[in-house]
Amino acid sequence: MSTAPATRSGARAGEQRSGQAGQQVNANQQQRQDSASANQQNRQQTSTTNQQNRQQTSTTNQQNRQNSAQSYGNSYHGGSYQQNNYYGGYGCCSSSGNAGWAAAGGLAVGMVLGAAVASTPKNSTTVVVQGTPYQYADGVYYAPAPSGSGYVVVQAPPGATVSQLPPAAVTVQASGESYEYLNGIFYQASYTSEGAISYHVVQAPVGATVSTLPQGVKPNKVNGAAYYNYGSTWFRAYYSGSQTVYMVVHNPLV
Numbered sequence: 001m002s003t004a005p006a007t008r009s010g011a012r013a014g015e016q017r018s019g020q021a022g023q024q025v026n027a028n029q030q031q032r033q034d035s036a037s038a039n040q041q042n043r044q045q046t047s048t049t050n051q052q053n054r055q056q057t058s059t060t061n062q063q064n065r066q067n068s069a070q071s072y073g074n075s076y077h078g079g080s081y082q083q084n085n086y087y088g089g090y091g092c093c094s095s096s097g098n099a100g101w102a103a104a105g106g107l108a109v110g111m112v113l114g115a116a117v118a119s120t121p122k123n124s125t126t127v128v129v130q131g132t133p134y135q136y137a138d139g140v141y142y143a144p145a146p147s148g149s150g151y152v153v154v155q156a157p158p159g160a161t162v163s164q165l166p167p168a169a170v171t172v173q174a175s176g177e178s179y180e181y182l183n184g185i186f187y188q189a190s191y192t193s194e195g196a197i198s199y200h201v202v203q204a205p206v207g208a209t210v211s212t213l214p215q216g217v218k219p220n221k222v223n224g225a226a227y228y229n230y231g232s233t234w235f236r237a238y239y240s241g242s243q244t245v246y247m248v249v250h251n252p253l254v
Contacts, residue, residue, distance in 0.1 A: 111140050111183075112216035113231060115153040129157040139166045139182045155231035156185040160201040174205035174248070184214030184230040204233040208248045222252040 124137035134157060135142040141160065142151040169182040180187040180199060186208065187199040213235060217228040226237040228246065235246040 111153045113153055113155055114216070116145060116150055117142065117153070118150045120151055125162075127157075127160045127162065129159045132157070134160065136160070136162055139169070139185070155233075156201045158201050158203055161198050162187075163196070163198055165199055170210075172208045172210060174208035177205065179205060179208060181208070181210050184217070184233060204248045206248050206250060209238075209245050210235075210248075211243075211245055213246055220252075225252075227252055 120135040120142050121137040124135040124142070127134045127136045127141070132143075134154070135151060141154050141156045143154045144150075145152050165180055165182060165187065169180045169187075172179050172181050172186075177188070179202070180189065184204075186202050186204050188202050189197055189199055191197055213228055214230050217230045217235070220227040220229060227249070228235045228237070229251075232251075234249050234251050236249045236252075238245050238247055
């Protein structure tokens with residue numbers, strides 16, 4: 001009888017089909033793994049590229065602000081003052097009891113603390129610090145007037161965080177740390193995990209040297225030296241060549 005060879009032939013055919021099916025499953029599995037790996041690499045590459053683009057954008061924006069501020073300063077002071085000549089310490093300048101008295105009025109910028117306004121600028125945003133709301137616009141902070149009507153200009157509250165600064169902000173350094181300075185206010189920058197930049201108001205760093213004073217600074221003469229205080233911040237006037245610069249110092253009255 002011929003049934004045995006037919007059975008063996010059918011078995012061999014079944015084994016071949018089973019082997020082919022297994023090979024196809026393995027091939028499909030490999031393709032899925034290859035595809036998943038490629039997708040993962042693409043996602044990682046896209047994420048890295050986006051992060052680099054955000055960082056580059058932040059760096060470019062920072063440089064634009066510095067360039068704009070430097071151009072403003074060069075125009076304002078006749079092109080002779082270079083901010084970065086005075087970074088980082090007490091050895092930069094010579095002091096004088098007369099330094100800055102005549103120049104301070106021309107150097108002051110911004111709005112006077114305590115100035116009353118009926119309403120804040122349309123582009124103002126709300127900044128909350130320790131549960132207290134402030135309005136912020138163009139480097140100026142406002143609080144509701146005690147009278148209950150309108151607002152008054154206040155000193156920037158430490159801890160306030162904003163997403164951008166006006167172009168006139170300049171970078172200064174003190175004790176190895178970098179700060180942004182504008183209108184008597186010092187900020188430090190930080191980045192979120194998404195690469196977005198924000199600026200935090202900090203206490204004025206002792207030793208930081210700036211070329212401009214905010215509006216409303218109060219002149220003081222202590223032991224023959226010229227000082228200015230702006231809220232809780234004190235500046236001492238120094239000569240640097242023919243220019244007058246202002247260094248953050250401890251309160252000389254305490």
